[in-house]
Amino acid sequence: MISQRVRTITPSATLSLNARLQEMRAQGKEIINLSVGEPDFETPKFIRDVAHEAMESGWTRYTATSGHPEAREAVCRHVQATRNVEVKPEQVVLSSGVKHSLSQALLSLVNPGDEVMIGAPYWVSYPELIRLADGIPVVVETRIEDGFRLTREALEKQLTPRTMGIILNEPGNPTGIVSSTAEILEIVEFARDNDLWIISDEIYEAMVHEGKLNSPFSIDPQRVSYISGLSKSFAMTGWRLGWSVSEPDRANAIGRLQSHNAANPCSISQACVAAALGGMDQPELQEMYAAFRERKNLVVEKLDQMNGVQFVSPKGAFYVFVDISNFLGEGKLVADSNQFCLGLLEEKGVAAVPGDAFGTPGCLRLSYARPAEELSDALDRLSQFLEKVASSS
Numbered sequence: 001m002i003s004q005r006v007r008t009i010t011p012s013a014t015l016s017l018n019a020r021l022q023e024m025r026a027q028g029k030e031i032i033n034l035s036v037g038e039p040d041f042e043t044p045k046f047i048r049d050v051a052h053e054a055m056e057s058g059w060t061r062y063t064a065t066s067g068h069p070e071a072r073e074a075v076c077r078h079v080q081a082t083r084n085v086e087v088k089p090e091q092v093v094l095s096s097g098v099k100h101s102l103s104q105a106l107l108s109l110v111n112p113g114d115e116v117m118i119g120a121p122y123w124v125s126y127p128e129l130i131r132l133a134d135g136i137p138v139v140v141e142t143r144i145e146d147g148f149r150l151t152r153e154a155l156e157k158q159l160t161p162r163t164m165g166i167i168l169n170e171p172g173n174p175t176g177i178v179s180s181t182a183e184i185l186e187i188v189e190f191a192r193d194n195d196l197w198i199i200s201d202e203i204y205e206a207m208v209h210e211g212k213l214n215s216p217f218s219i220d221p222q223r224v225s226y227i228s229g230l231s232k233s234f235a236m237t238g239w240r241l242g243w244s245v246s247e248p249d250r251a252n253a254i255g256r257l258q259s260h261n262a263a264n265p266c267s268i269s270q271a272c273v274a275a276a277l278g279g280m281d282q283p284e285l286q287e288m289y290a291a292f293r294e295r296k297n298l299v300v301e302k303l304d305q306m307n308g309v310q311f312v313s314p315k316g317a318f319y320v321f322v323d324i325s326n327f328l329g330e331g332k333l334v335a336d337s338n339q340f341c342l343g344l345l346e347e348k349g350v351a352a353v354p355g356d357a358f359g360t361p362g363c364l365r366l367s368y369a370r371p372a373e374e375l376s377d378a379l380d381r382l383s384q385f386l387e388k389v390a391s392s393s
């Protein structure tokens with residue numbers, strides 16, 4: 001009875017781990033959860049205040065399906081200020097979160113059998129979102145030695161006549177990668193030379209700890225759809241508000257699709273877009289960004305002291321991706337990173353996500369969206385578990 005399209009969607013690779021985590025918590029065990037994908041901060045008060053006001057002043061009805069003009073104009077101002085590109089409100093489609101914008105953009109761009117390139121390690125939902133649009137995800141491996149950078153050389157090797165587009169994601173989940181201007185230019189030029197579209201997922205845009213974000217949208221706004229939202233940068237995961245900014249024809253297609261399959265995103269959340277984007281220098285947000293920078297330093301310092309692990313110091317977002325393959329294999333205490341993560345949870349009460357979920361086995365993702373004391377404790381426990389695994393083989 002279930003459609004072929006949905007039947008082929010694989011459930012999240014982290015399901016069994018999450019089930020065990022819940023079970024252990026129900027038994028009263030304390031778990032340090034480094035598998036979280038959202039800021040541990042409250043939505044800033046100056047944004048919550050705007051939401052209250054919006055409820056009282058009539059922002060309670062359907063809006064235009066692509067979004068309220070005021071909110072779309074706020075996104076235009078943001079694009080001009082941060083990406084130095086002048087865009088019109090018609091190029092902006094507001095949605096119910098970045099996942100939603102990604103899905104709408106892919107449904108609008110992909111024809112059956114089109115190949116879409118993604119660099120591995122990739123964010124978990126890209127392959128499934130591409131398949132749901134009847135496309136074929138083409139996974140392009142990156143190397144830890146290259147800082148997980150997607151190179152033109154690697155892309156060229158997997159280019160075929162059916163390749164139509166690329167999804168980029170910086171700052172990256174799970175690696176925290178932020179590329180230089182020249183590195184981004186190299187990918188945009190590859191796309192130009194082969195007439196490919198680019199979807200650029202920049203959801204962690206305000207969380208850059210080192211250097212600066214280089215958005216491909218600044219280089220080629222005709223080819224690139226810039227996608228972002230309020231979830232991470234403003235600690236607003238539950239508010240479900242995202243946007244895509246594209247050249248007018250593409251934006252129009254996404255808007256037409258949305259008018260039938262979603263209508264407008266939550267009107268109250270839309271009312272907060274201008275306040276959020278205009279308030280990035282507010283103390284509450286600046287404190288959150290500073291906390292993530294400090295935590296990143298703490299995590300990197302601790303990991304540096306662990307023998308046998310490899311990682312790339314993250315430049316943005318709030319994750320670090322750690323290669324533990326030296327500790328895995330037949331005949332060892334744990335054969336793969338799934339077993340490693342289950343053991344770490346059972347024995348040390350620390351939850352992390354196995355690399356398989358991101359298309360890169362032999363690794364794990366740690367989130368540093370937890371307070372510093374918890375992080376410090378969790379990393380000590382990880383270090384002890386690594387020693388145990390090493391000494392048992």
Ligand SMILES: Cc1ncc(COP(=O)(O)O)c(C=O)c1O
Binds near residue numbers: 230
């Ligand atoms: C890279 C990336 N894109 C998109 C999303 C989804 O964002 P939203 O909650 O706005 O749908 C996430 C959330 O984890 C993410 O890490």
